[in-house]
Amino acid sequence: MTERIPALRLENIVKTFPGVRALNGVSFEVMPGEVHALLGENGAGKSTLMKVLGGVHQPDEGRIYVEESPAVMTNPLEAKSQGVVFIHQELSLAEEMTAAENIYLGELPRKSFGRVDWPRLRADAGAILDRLNCGFGPDQIVGELSIAKQQMVEIARALTVDAKAVIFDEPTASLTDAEKEVLFDVIRDLRTQGVGIVYISHRMEEIFRISDRISVLRDGTYRGTLITEETDEEAVTKLMIGRSLDLSRHVPEGALGGVALEVQGLSCGHLFEDVSFKVHAGEVVGFYGLVGAGRTEIAETLFGLRSPSAGQILLNGEPVRIHSPVDAISHGISLVPESRKEQGLVLGMNCRDNMTLPQVDDLTAGPFVSEGAEIAVFDQYRDRLQIKTPSWRQQVKNLSGGNQQKIVIGKWLSMRPDVLIVDEPTRGVDVGSKSEIHNLIRELAGQGYAVIVISSEMPEVLHVSDRVVAMYHGRITRTFTAAEVNEDNLVQAISGLGGGQVA
Amino acid sequence: MADTATNPVSLKRAGNFLARQGILVAFVIFMVGFALANDRFLDMDNVLGVIRSSTILGVMALGVTFVVISGNLDLSVGSMMSFATIVVLDLHDKIGPELAIPLMFVMTMSLGALIGFLVGYLKLNSLIVTLGMLSAIHGLTLTYSGGKNIDIADKEGTWFSILGQGSALGIPIPILIFLGLAALLSILLTKMPFGRKVYAVGGNGTAATFSGIRRARTVFCCYLISSFCVATAGLIQASRSMGSQNTVGQGMELEVLAAIILGGASLMGGSGTVFKTVIGVLILGFIQNGLLLIGLEFYVQYIVTWIIIILAVWLDIAAKRGRLWSPIA
Structure with missing residues (x-):
């Protein structure tokens, strides 16, 4: 038996963003024919690690090896050409085109004068689809397929190169239970064919069903690897979240x-x-x-x-x-929505107008908007929430994420809801603002x-x-x-x- | 040290200012150029003439400004203006101007209400709806008039011509109507809650909905305002000419959009002001007039106007992204 070398190995990856050490010496490897699950909470560094792997970010330190030869990734296409391919949660397919066209999109086989070599395209795509046991042919229009089958096309696209490692990022997010089974079969087939598989998911149950090993990231640090058969959910959970919480647990006091x-x-x-x-x-x-x-x-x-x-x-x-x-x-009732840029703010408007938008009908003097009343509301909540902006005239798109979020919170707080x-x-909010927002939430409850x-x-x-x-x-x-x-x-x-x- | 640090900054600021005011700067250059090329260009008569001939376009552009800020388009205003003109001329002789004018406003604004309903409440694409209405209203006008030109029979025996031809305090009435309407709509847009909602709906419709703004109603009102302005423009047109063809407003929808874009409003919605639109209208008017005065064939104007608009749009987006070309957006 020949000595086995990892299909993909990351060594001591460090990546720092201004003010945040997103990855702190993370090492990780996947063997050929292995399903290696990568776990961690939101913000633990999984997506940063994947972006480093896909060449979206360059690591500050550390190296990437594909079959033990050093690899430098500068973009996802280059990663793909080196045998590292990604299956993302969101599909990116041209729905009006056939499976074969989608699989070879951007790299259609050519004959002379740049004409597409259709017979070869069909044959090549058909071979890949067979390998995946898809149950549909290369001429299938993608838009007519179920989401799960569309995902097969996405996977097939990944296999047009000699894939060493395939990374699945939350692949089951939009699948039904039955569709999941189909996906798992494909993953098992790929494993049998000697492909190394990285499986990223939050869902314990899936990870225990499909993976051989589980590695855990927490706060940008590698916390350890467990062999799936020898561990249980509790051990994994502990590894994942048993942090020294800087967030103390809330103890309720006082009558409701x-x-x-x-x-x-x-x-x-x-x-x-x-x-x-x-x-x-x-x-x-x-x-x-x-x-x-x-x-x-x-x-x-x-x-x-x-x-x-x-x-x-x-x-x-x-x-x-x-x-x-x-x-x-x-x-x-007030709602501070999930996505502040899409649902919470009119980015091209100034801070004051954004904050008073829901009550602009009430802040009036006669038929006119009362600028004075508006500025009074803005000043009150700017001070209360410590929003940092040079003036209410500033367009909200120029504020930091934390201050933008405070504008949205101020907007709804100023409605004095029940x-x-x-x-x-606190999504996409810096650490300082995060704890301010937490304190504010507790304070609001205290006020009834x-x-x-x-x-x-x-x-x-x-x-x-x-x-x-x-x-x-x-x-x-x-x-x-x-x-x-x-x-x-x-x-x-x-x-x-x-x-x-x-x- | 301080100098080397501040110089590039102040240079950049100056650059930013020029980029942001690019259209005004271009306007000034044009004016100076035309004034040097033809000494009649800046004559009071010529200037007043240009403003006066821009009023019909201007009044229409005021209304469409609301539609554009709300993030929609209105391509129907040209044929709607023809409709308003024909209707008021026809009704003038049948029921007299006192009844003809309000009835024409009701009829024209019902068309605006229909568009507002389709775009606002049914959320249909405004480009498709108003492009369709462009053609449908043209058909409606022809059906109404039977395809004939409509003239007021007794041109001397009515006060109707005052609106388009009279003047007060030495200023032509159409200019007074234009400026008055511009002032009113500017107050509506900048000083009243409705205006704030129009900007919010155009800037980010989803966020506006999440803020408890009735988006459909806001869009509906914008089309109503647009049709009100079109009716006013039709009234001025009818009163000025006292007779008209069915195609009097043909092609004006594009000139209206051109003026609004020249003023610097974004077709994506959320930006633009009444003042900017007025500037855009005047720029367009003076450029066309200047081209005529330096002896350019009338037909060539269409081409030159188009080139100016393309340049304006390009300058505008270049200023926003900070360079002349970029692979994305």
Whole structure:
């Protein structure tokens, strides 16, 4: 037996961004014929590592080896030509074209005068599709395929080169359970053919089914590698999140007010089903779950952006109907949306106008907008939230992420809502602003606001919440009090492993 | 040390200023050039004449400015202006000017309401809707008039001609209407809540919706304003000529857009002002007039106007991205 060398090896990769050490000496390898899972929380450095591998970022230190020969990646195409290919979560296919055309897009085989060599294209593409056991031919129009089958085309595209290592980045995010099985079969086939596979996912269950080894990143540092057969979820979880939390756990104190918001059996198609919960005045309820678990959709329904298919919403005990954001606002609900650039801000507008946008009809003197009243609102929340901007005239697109987020929070806080929903309050926000925003959320609860915090960051949820609602696949799997919840049972509850424990 | 540090900065600032005001700078260069080439160019008569002949275009451009800021297009204003002109001329002789004018406004603004409904509430693409309306309204006008020119029979016995031909305080009435309307709409756009919503909807429609702004209603109102301005333009046109062909506004939709773009509004929405549009209208008017005065064939103007617009748009995006060409955006 010949000595086995890694298909791909990363050695001591260091990558620093201004103010952040994103990767701190990370080493990682994948053997041919192995499925190596890479795990870590959001912000642990997985995506930075992949960007270094794909040549999007250059590492400050460290080296990359493909079959033990040093490789320098400057762009994804170059990575591909060296046998390192990526299958991304989002598909990038030309839907009107055939599978064969998509597979060889940009590198169609040619005859003289630049004419496409169609017979060769079909034959080559057909061979790859056979290798993947796809069940459709090279002439299939891609747009007619299911998402899972489209993903096969994406994988086939990766295999037009002699792939040494294939990196799957959250490949099951948009697949149904049955489609997942098809994908797993393909991954197993590739493994049998001696390809090294890196599998990135949050979902424990999948990782345990498909992987041979599991490596864990935390805070940009390599935390260790476990052999899948010899370990269990608890050990992996501990490795992944057992950090020395700079985020202390929140201890509820003081009495809560009445029930400000109650949701009974709320459903919205298949996005979420039969969701019931209460939020008291003075309470922060955290919603935790994987992307796609339905948390944002609940928030959007409460804010009138989606119509519920069943269920009831009660505000201060009164049933209400919310058909639009206008209704929601008039009922005292505010939503700080998930994506501040797309949903939260008009980037070309100045700070003041952005902040007063929802109440511009009320800040008037006669028929005219009262600049004085607007500036008063802006100044009040600039001081309260410590927004750093030279003047209210500054366009928000020139502010840092943290200050932009504070503008959005100020915009909704200045509406003096009864219920404040904050979706991903600190996404893309620097560390300093992050803890300021956390403190603010606690402070607001102390002042009697009912607050819902939706977050994909577990430490954040644990830090700010009085109660935590865990969601999986559009359903609430469990509701924890701050005393009950810990990293382990929360991870279980959001992976669908908690098993029938419904609060 | 301080000098070497500040010089490039101040140079860059000057460069930025020029880039941002590129259109005004180009305008000044044109004016100086024309003035040197032809000494009649800056005569008071000529200047007033240019402004006066720009008013119909200008009044239309004021309304379309709202549509453009809200992130949409209106290509129907040319044929809608023909419609307004024909209708008011025809009704003048049938029911008298006192009734003809309001009825024409109602009819023209219903067309605007229809477009506003299709683009705002049904969220159809404004380019497609208004391109279709361009043709549909032309058909409507021809159906209404039976394809004939419409003339007011008794041109002397009516006060109707005052609106297009009269003057007050030595200033032609159309110019007063144009400036008055510009002032009113400018106040609406910059001083009132509605204007703020128009900018928000055009700047980021999703964020506007998330802020509790009724996006559909805002877009609808913009088209209503646009059709109001078109009706006013049609009124001036009818009163000035007292008779008209069915195609009087043909092609004006592009001139209107050209003026707005020259003023520096972005067709992506969210930017532009009434003042900038007025400047754009005047630039277009003076350039066309100047070309005529230096003896360029009238037809050549169409070509030169197009070249000027392309240059203006290019300068505009170059200023935004800081270089003349870039592979992305």
